[in-house]
Amino acid sequence: MEKKLQKFEKLGVVVFENLLDKKKSLKIYKKALKNRNWSKTIFRKEKDVINHPQYTKTNPGKGICNFAEEFNLDFIEKNKTIINFLNKTLGKDYEIVLKKFVVAVPDAWVPIWLKERISKFLIANLGGYIKKKYRDVTYFRGIDYHQDIIDFPNKKPDMLTMYVYLNDVNKNMSPLNVVEKSHTLGPTVFPHNIKDKPNKNYLLYGKSKNILKKFKKKQLVSKGGSVYFWTCLNLHGTHPQFIDDDFRISLRYIIKKSSKNKKTSLIDKMFKKLKFLKKTRTDSIYSKNSYKQIKFNKILK
Numbered sequence: 001m002e003k004k005l006q007k008f009e010k011l012g013v014v015v016f017e018n019l020l021d022k023k024k025s026l027k028i029y030k031k032a033l034k035n036r037n038w039s040k041t042i043f044r045k046e047k048d049v050i051n052h053p054q055y056t057k058t059n060p061g062k063g064i065c066n067f068a069e070e071f072n073l074d075f076i077e078k079n080k081t082i083i084n085f086l087n088k089t090l091g092k093d094y095e096i097v098l099k100k101f102v103v104a105v106p107d108a109w110v111p112i113w114l115k116e117r118i119s120k121f122l123i124a125n126l127g128g129y130i131k132k133k134y135r136d137v138t139y140f141r142g143i144d145y146h147q148d149i150i151d152f153p154n155k156k157p158d159m160l161t162m163y164v165y166l167n168d169v170n171k172n173m174s175p176l177n178v179v180e181k182s183h184t185l186g187p188t189v190f191p192h193n194i195k196d197k198p199n200k201n202y203l204l205y206g207k208s209k210n211i212l213k214k215f216k217k218k219q220l221v222s223k224g225g226s227v228y229f230w231t232c233l234n235l236h237g238t239h240p241q242f243i244d245d246d247f248r249i250s251l252r253y254i255i256k257k258s259s260k261n262k263k264t265s266l267i268d269k270m271f272k273k274l275k276f277l278k279k280t281r282t283d284s285i286y287s288k289n290s291y292k293q294i295k296f297n298k299i300l301k
Contacts, residue, residue: 001081001085002079003082004016005085005086005088005089006267008089008231009269009270010181010227010265011181011218011229012180012181012182012183012227012231012233012270013180013218013226013229013230013234014085014229014230015156015222015226015227016081016082016085016226016228016229017223017226018022018222018223018225018226018231019079019081019225019226020075020076020164020225020227020228021075021225022223024075024222024225025097025164025165025166025167025224025225026163028071028073028166028167028251029055029166029167029224029249029250029266030116031071032067032137032166032249033249034069035183036134036184038109039108039109040108040109040110040111042109042130042131042134042139043086043109043110043114043129043130043131043301044129044130044131044297045208045279046113046114049114049128049129050066050144050206053109054056054126055128058125058127058130058135059100059125059127059135059138060100060101060130060136060137060138061098061136062097064243065103065135065136065294066099066100066101066136067100067137068099068101068251069099070223070236070250073099076097076147076164076227076251077080080278082162082227082254085229086162086255087120087264088265088266089160089229089265089267090158090255090256090257090258090259090261090265090266090267091257091258091261091265091273092257092261093258093260093264094258094261095256095257095258095259096253096254096255097159097254097255097256098136098252098253098254099251099252099253099254100137100138100139101109101136101137101138101249101251101252102137102139102140102249102250102251102253103137103139103140103248103249103250103252104140104141104172104173104174104238104246104247104248105139105141105247106247106281107141107240110126110141112204114129118141118225118280124136125139125140126139126140126141127139133232137249138252140174140238141240141289142160142174142237142239142240143184143207143237143238144190144191144237145177145179145192145196145203145234145235145237146190146192146234146235146236146242147187147188147190147192147232147233147234147235147280148161148232148233148236148239148254149176149187149232149233149277149280150190150281151254151278152232152279152280153277153278153279153280154276154278155276156257156271156276157185157186157187157231157232157233157267157271157274158234158257158265158267158271159254159255159256159257160229160230160231160232160254160255160266160267161228161229161230161231161252161253161254161255162227162228162229162252162253162255163176163220163224163227163228163229163230163251163252163253164225164226164228164250164251164252164253165220165223165224165227165228165248165250165297166197166221166224166225166238166248166249166250166251167224167246167248167249168223169181169220169221169222169223169224169248169250170221170246171219171221172246173200173221173246173248174238174239174240174247174248175218175219175220175221175235175238175246175248176219176220176228176236176237176238176239177217177218177220177238178217178218178220178228178230178235178236179200179203179215179216179217179218179234179235179241180215180216180217180218180234181215181216182205182215182234182235182272183230183231183233183234183235185205185206185207186207186233186271186274186275187233187234187274187275187276187277187280188207189279189280189282189284190276190280190281190283191281191282191283192205192210192235193205193206193207193208193209193212194235195212198239200217200218201216201219202214202215202216203215204215204300205235208225215235218265223242229260231267231270232254233271233272233274
């Protein structure tokens with residue numbers, strides 16, 4: 001465990017290959033797979049989206065429209081290695097802020113009318129285009145590099161992400177790419193100053209577009225039952241999935257240090273000199289005021 005903690009502190013990301021019982025992981029995956037017809041049928045019609053646009057509250061929340069909460073996930077949450085790692089990084093009495101299923105949407109599922117529009121904007125979360133009854137998981141079709149602190153403006157970066165692959169994930173199944181050491185620059189505003197190198201194992205990133213440093217990308221390709229941790233300040237993203245045969249359903253956890261715990265933990269030591277961000281994003285579609293300013297039919301055009 002000591003080596004894992006050292007790697008986490010240095011890189012901001014750590015991998016536990018094949019940590020969980022693969023049969024139990026696959027059982028969760030298969031049960032989720034049978035829950036609905038995973039295809040174009042989960043999407044709303046174009047006319048309905050235009051007439052009734054929905055920009056917010058289309059994602060599962062804690063205790064709100066959350067399919068993952070219907071499962072017994074003790075084999076994950078009570079795993080001794082996971083508990084030990086979280087105790088070491090966040091301290092005891094850590095809090096699970098959110099757990100949810102995330103689904104990599106293959107290209108074939110996306111209606112043509114929608115595919116043409118979303119390609120023009122930084123829209124990764126497809127929740128607003130999904131029928132209401134199916135919004136108990138998060139759907140994405142490629143995600144721009146971002147930090148998870150993006151959802152927590154003006155908050156301490158005393159949290160991390162735990163990501164669980166339930167089924168085997170290969171390079172064609174929209175695997176995550178996490179940028180090692182990118183947490184060392186602290187919180188930065190989205191969209192970030194990045195020059196990606198799609199065919200390279202690194203990208204260029206910086207606080208200013210004029211000063212970019214090279215950071216290594218780690219592609220998370222692995223077997224079901226593998227578990228990953230990264231800080232809320234590590235850049236990560238995915239490319240869209242164009243192969244339609246297999247797709248991944250994974251579990252994503254946001255886990256936070258307990259507000260009751262006043263002791264200094266590893267996450268505190270890592271980020272003790274960082275300033276908070278009052279505003280974590282500036283992209284027009286998702287910015288707080290844009291929901292009132294932008295009419296959806298104009299976006300479609």
